[in-house]
Amino acid sequence: MQVISLITDFGLSDWFVGTMKGVIARLAPAARVIDLTHDVPHGDIRGAAFALRAGYHFFPKGTIHVAVVDPGVGSARQALAVQTSNYFFVGPDNGVLSFALRREKVIAIRLLKKANYFLQAVSHTFHGRDIFAPVAAHLSRGIPIRRLGPPANDFVRLSWPEPVRHNTKIEGEIAYLDRFGNGITNLPAELINPLRATKCIVHSRGRLICPLKPFYQAVPLKRPVAVVGSSGFLEIGVNGGSAKQSLGLRIGTRVTL
């Protein structure tokens, strides 16, 4: 059994995701499809890149991750298939795959129509269904990635927001806001744990001092708290509330440790 994961900004209210799955079921009946999410904000390539980075490595070895957040669909942007030591990745060459690939050795391929692994009629507006789903289906059936097109010498890499170290301080930022309103920072557990820090400062509306605790309920209800979250990054939350709303967190809000 081969797993194909999907992350898109198509939402679930139309037939778009359903037809991607129909195409996969037609071309690769044995593949199993798992939704990572389809509610990436419309066109938010960075948000999708972060979510894929946070989730891809929990999947079985050999999983084919398909990411379609593709505001440039139909234009000259390229399409990619990538193989790493444990996974495959398929999507437009606009950076959406790049956070997950940041530390991986990759074989990257530029997808070509003439390789005959697309749907016969390719629309200008829905490559998720016509290119990326069929390519994932063919990969799941064991087609070698090199058959899909020529090597891609390079591909678009979004800049990862690296934490900055000033003497005793480390400065980071909010990189993702989840649906609970928690702000996930770019500060990884490996940086935080050796510091034995007991608090951080959130620079949203003024300076907010925020205690570091092992879990949300370790502070009183409605109080802010920083925890090393399940993605391995420091998260700013509010016990029983939304840090986005009550602290005014935004993507890019500075957090110092």
Next chain:
Amino acid sequence: MQVISLITDFGLSDWFVGTMKGVIARLAPAARVIDLTHDVPHGDIRGAAFALRAGYHFFPKGTIHVAVVDPGVGSARQALAVQTSNYFFVGPDNGVLSFALRREKVIAIRLLKKANYFLQAVSHTFHGRDIFAPVAAHLSRGIPIRRLGPPANDFVRLSWPEPVRHNTKIEGEIAYLDRFGNGITNLPAELINPLRATKCIVHSRGRLICPLKPFYQAVPLKRPVAVVGSSGFLEIGVNGGSAKQSLGLRIGTRVTL
């Protein structure tokens, strides 16, 4: 492996869709269920009929499409199972299947409880779980459709909005609004391509001239554009925006070519 697709207006916030899948897993463990969508607006039979029409033919041959938008559940409306050359369709006889069946030769069956393919206790309010899911499960196991009940001499057909031709003009209308705010018209590619048209007129707030392009990004950001969309119909969109919001598109808005 047999595929069962589901389209409903049940949403995903309650247990309704989950229990339909539980029933299918119980009766047909080998069937695979794919969601077309469950976010059809409540009671919007036409919207569901259009979505089913746009999506059904991307599924594997033999797929059983179940459509449950059913404001008349429990009343005297009939229930149908339909076989076409490539697919099965199951749902209430209220028109929800009719756009997908428009050009198909069909065997249509009126579902009868005494045929013993429903759940034992049929509620008055949830035929999706008690009738349509079990019937789809039995069909996926190879039960011949004629065992499900007597032939249906006729069934409810919604009027498809046919484009109208006036000399050199072709007049159509918005038939569906997707979640990106694109307006999908009833003007098919076969009508449009021979015309080599370069623009169309959208009659929403006054007359709006809208260029025909191969893809959305072929116009500047926030500008309106018409493309032959992935469903094979002319679509009115706004590059990087919502045509529904910025052009005021509605179902029925006239579009002339």
Next chain:
Amino acid sequence: MQVISLITDFGLSDWFVGTMKGVIARLAPAARVIDLTHDVPHGDIRGAAFALRAGYHFFPKGTIHVAVVDPGVGSARQALAVQTSNYFFVGPDNGVLSFALRREKVIAIRLLKKANYFLQAVSHTFHGRDIFAPVAAHLSRGIPIRRLGPPANDFVRLSWPEPVRHNTKIEGEIAYLDRFGNGITNLPAELINPLRATKCIVHSRGRLICPLKPFYQAVPLKRPVAVVGSSGFLEIGVNGGSAKQSLGLRIGTRVTL
């Protein structure tokens, strides 16, 4: 084939549910996952308990139901696995399983990390992925439940709102509001049917007399109606509308029969 059902308050907009499914696919490739729902309101343990109670028994025998609404994640609350005559249940020991278990004979186990059925690194904030998904995966592979930890002598049981009988009246309340705005009461069909009642009284804004009918469309459009719903309880609805909005129903609104 073994079925695992999931009910959570994680929503579908982040990668949380997707990674739970990734973990299950890794540990139990043959298991099939069915979503009961992921849109339980954030932290609403009672709502999830009711939805699980309403849906679990439609699943195949042997299904493993995983319920993760877990505001106390990371704190001292225990984690449970429970076996009944037909099903398994996995979740935090905060009452979320208790409505489904109300009338069942159970074997209840307190999950222990040292039993080695969790992910190797257990986060403090996402036991759905790190504890409950792997435990369900192992159960689906036939691991005996007693290996997961010691017997739980007791577990948290939420108080089920029992209907109250006064001479000729039976008094109940709204126990759940579905996404259509129907109010599902705690009055079961077994209580109602013998009474041959023709109406009930809803005490929301003043006293509203509401006819008992077999289905919603048995009253004129926009009129209130009471039906024995698909969960086996009396429901208060409005034909073609939302009883929540137009009648002002709330959880706890009194309904007398």
